[in-house]
Amino acid sequence: MNQMRIDGFTQATATEGTGAPDGRAGTSENGQAPIGIVIEVGGAGSRIALDTERLAEVAMDGDATVALSGQVGSQVKLRVGTGWLLASIRSQKQDHSIPGGIVADADFLGEGEEERLTKRIHSFRRGVTFYPVPGAPVYPATSEDLRQIYASDGRSAIQIGNVYPTRNIRAGLFVDALLSKHFALLGSTGTGKSTSAALILHRICEHAPEGHIIMIDPHGEYSAAFRETGVILDVSNLQMPYWLMNFEEHCEILLTSRGDDRQLDAEILAKCLLEARMKNRLAETVGKITVDSPIPYLLSDLGSSINNAMGKLDKGHSSASYMRIRNRLDELKGDPRYHFMFSGMLVGDTMADFISRLFRLPSRGKPISIIDVSGVPSDITSTVVAVLSRLVFDFAVWSREEKTRPILIVCEEAHRYVPNEKNADGSSVGRVLSRIAKEGRKYGISLGLITQRPSDLAEGVLSQCGTIIAMRLNNDRDQAFVRGAMPEGARGFLDSIPALRNRECIICGEGVTIPTRVSFDDLEEFRRPASDDPSFTQLWNSTGGEEEMVQRTVRRWRAQGR
Template identity: 30%
Template structure:
C-alpha cells in the first residue's frame, strides 16, 4: 500500500508563483513513469505540492509552453537564444492530514517547493473509504471501475444537491443511478420524487420488459390521474393564489373569515381537542358550503357596490371548481382526507411502507404543476418542522426539471412554488429535509436555491450562460474545472462539494433498469413506418380523457 505522497519518480517541477487560489510552477517534465504507468501533466490530473509546510493537494487547470528569450555570450559577442519553458497552473483543493484528504489548507506551499504527480493508488489512499467504518458513504460507480467513488449520504441529502446537465447528457440516468444506489445501500430511505415526464417508474420496477421486484416493492409510483392535493390543505396565501382571488380588495378578509369559521365548525364536529384553528390549519371544510356562505353574506349587503366583491368571489371559486385541470383539488371531498392520511399516501408512511414515492405530474399543465410542487413542498416542510426530532424521518425532495417551476426571474404564477422551495433551501437542513435539484438549464433556476446546494454534480453543459452560472457557484479554486464540461461523456460528471472527499470526474454506474428517457430512434421508425397496431382514434381518446396510462 502507498505510504508516501512524494514519490521521487513522480517529481516533475518546482513552484514559482503562489497566490490565494492558484499555484504556477515550472515543470522539468510533462510526463513521468511510475510502476509501468505514465503520468502526464493534463488538465484534471492530481498533484501534490510537498515541502516543509506539508502536503497540498491540487489539480492541474492549465498547461502551456512559453518561449523565453535569453541573451547568451558567444565567441563573437552576444546572441539571443529562445528557450522553451513548461508552465503548469494548479488549483488548490485541500491538504493531506495523516494520509487523508482534508478541505482547506493551513499553510500555502513556498517558492521552489517540489511538486509530484499522484498515482491512482495515492489518490485512492487520499479518498479511501472503509465501508465498515464509514457507513454514511455509498458507492456510485461500477464495481469494475478502477476509480471507485463514494458519496457521503448525510451531506448529499441533508445539504442539498444540484444535478445539472444539458438534455442528452445522461442526467436522468445519473439521477436514477444515484437513487438506485441509495435503495440498494440503505434499508429505509425516504424520498419524494416530482416526476415531470413520467420517466422514472420504469427505473424502479414499473416496466414489464425490465421488472425489478426489489425496487418495486419499496417504491410507490403514483400516476397523475390518481394524484390528489385536497384544497383544504392550502394555506390562505396558496388558496388565494390558486383560486385567483383579488388581493387588492377586501376579498382576502372575507375569505379568511369564512374559511376560519368553517374550519372551527369542523373541529367542533370532529371533537378535536387543544387545537389552534386559523385559515391555514389543514382541516377539512366543504368548498360548496363556502360558496353558499359567501352568497348569504352577499344578500345581507345593502348596496350593489358592497355586493360586488362577494359576486366576484363566487365566480372565481366556481370557475376553478369546474375546471377539469384542477380536479385533483376536489376529487376527495367525500372522503374528507385528513392531513395524517395524506402524509401516509404521499410519503409512504402507511403500514406497508414505501421508501421512494414518485409523483407523476406529467398530465398537469405547467401553471398547475408549479402550484402542486409548491404546496406539497410546503406541506413536507411543515411536516418536518413540527417533528421534534429531525432524525425521525429525514426526507429528500427530488425536483426534476426544476427550471420549469422555480425560475430565476420573478413571475407571479411561479411565486408559490419558488417561495416554498427557497425556504427549504435556506432552512431545511436543520429540520431534516433536503433538496435534490435536477435541471438542464441552471441559468434559469433560482440562484437562491442553487447557491444553497452543498454538492454539485455537473454533467455535460454546452451553453455559456449555464457554464457561467456554475462558475459563480463553485469555489474560485474549482471554477476553472467548468471549462471541460462541454467535453464530458454521457453519464460522466464533475462532482464537487460536501458529499465527495476529493472533487473529481465520475462515470456513474449505468442504472438497471433504465428510466424511460432514451433518445427516440428516428432511424427505426422512419425505416419501417408506423406500427401495425397504431390507432389515431386511441391517441385522440387519450387526449380527450387526459389519460396517458395506456
C-alpha cells in the same frame, strides 16, 4: 536514474518499478520523478513551472493518471516537508522565459502523509496546514495515490461510478454530507442527466431502504425506474385533499383577478374560507383556528358562505368579486381534470393517512414516492408542487419533538419552480422551496435540485447546495453560473465541463473528498427513466398499426387520461 531539467539545474531522482494501467500492479516509474517545480505560492494555490520534456515522457506512462499529469484538470502532488500537498491544474500557458517552457496555475485540494516505501499519499484530508515553498518539486499523482485519497474514511457512502481516467477506482458520495447540506444535479438535455439522477436515487434507496424520499416528476419519466422499489402517485391515485392548501395557495387557484380587484377578492375569500373551516366539528376540538389551518371543509359550505355574503345588503361593494370566486369554484368542482384534488370524496379527515403515504412513513422497503405531475392541469401545477413542498416543511417543523425522520425532496426541472427574479411569477412554490433551501437543514429536510438551466434558478439557491454534480453544460451563461457557485479548488475541473462525455460529471463539495471527475455506472434497462431520445431513423422506417394508435390516442385525449 531520471534527469530533471528545471530552472537551470539538474536533479537526479531515483526511480523503481514499472508502470501499470490504472495502478493495478507495480509502481509507475514516471510517478516517482518530478515533472516541475513551484515558482510562486498563494493562499489557495500556486504557480508551477512544468518541464515539457518530462511531460512528453509521462504521457507514455501505463498509469492513465500519471499520463494526464500537467493537463488542465489533472492532479499533481507537491512536496511539503515530509508530506504531500495535492493540487489540481487549473490553467497552463507557454512561457519561454521560464526554464521548462510551461507555466501552470494549480489549486490546492488537500494534504496527506507519505508512505515511506512507496512514496504514496495516505491519511488524506481536505484543507491546507503547511504550504510549499518556491523551488519545491512537483510530482504526478498516481492511481495508487488517488485510490488512497478516494478510499472511504469510515463515513457511509454510495458508489456511483469510476474516477476519471481510471477504470477501477470507485467514486463515492458521502450520504450524510450529500443530504444534510442539499445537492444539485446540473446538465444539458441529452447528457444522461435523468438516468444519472435515477442511479443516485437507486443507490440511496439501496443504502437506506427505510428512508423517506419524495420526487417531483414533471414529465412522468421516473415511474418506470422506480415501479418496483417505490410508490407511484399521479392524478389517478394521488387524492390530495383541497383543504390542505393554506390561504395563499387557495388564492392562487381560486382568484383570477389582478390589481385592486384581487386584493378585494382575497379579503372576501379569507372571510368565507374561515367560516367554512369553522363549520367542521374538528375546529371545535382544536380551538382557535386561522384561515391557514388544515381543517377539512365542504366545498358546498364555501360556496354557501360566498352566496350568503353576496346577498348581504351592507357588503359595501358590487357582487362581481363574489361571482368571480363562485364561478371559479364551480369550474373546479365540475372539471374532471381537477378531481384528483377537488373531489367531494376528499372531505374526510385523511391528513395523517395522506402524509404517511406521501412521506413513506413507514417505508416498508419502498422509500421513494414518485409524484408524477405530468397529468396535472398546467394552471395549477405550481400550486400542487407548492402544497407538497410546504407539507414537507410544516411536517418537519411540527414534528421537532418527535424522533427525527429526515425527508429528502427531489425536484426535477427545478428552474420551473424556483426561477430567478427575471422569470419569477410570484407563485408560492418558489418561496417554499427557497425557504427549504435556506432553513430545511435545521429541521431534517434535504433538497435535491435537478435542472438543465442552472442560470434560470433563483439567485442564491444553488449556493445553498453543499454538493454540486455538474454534467456537460453547453450554454455559456449556465457554465458561468455554475462556476460562480463552485469552490475555488474546483475551478480547474470546471474548464472541462463543456468537453464532458455523456454520463460523465464533475462533483465538488461536501459529498466528496475532493473535486472529482466521475464516469457514472451503467444502469440496468428496467431501472432507467423513460427519457431516451426516439430513434427517428428506426421509427420512420417501420410501419403498421398507425390507425389504431391514433384512435387509442384520441380516446385518452378526450378522457384526459394517459
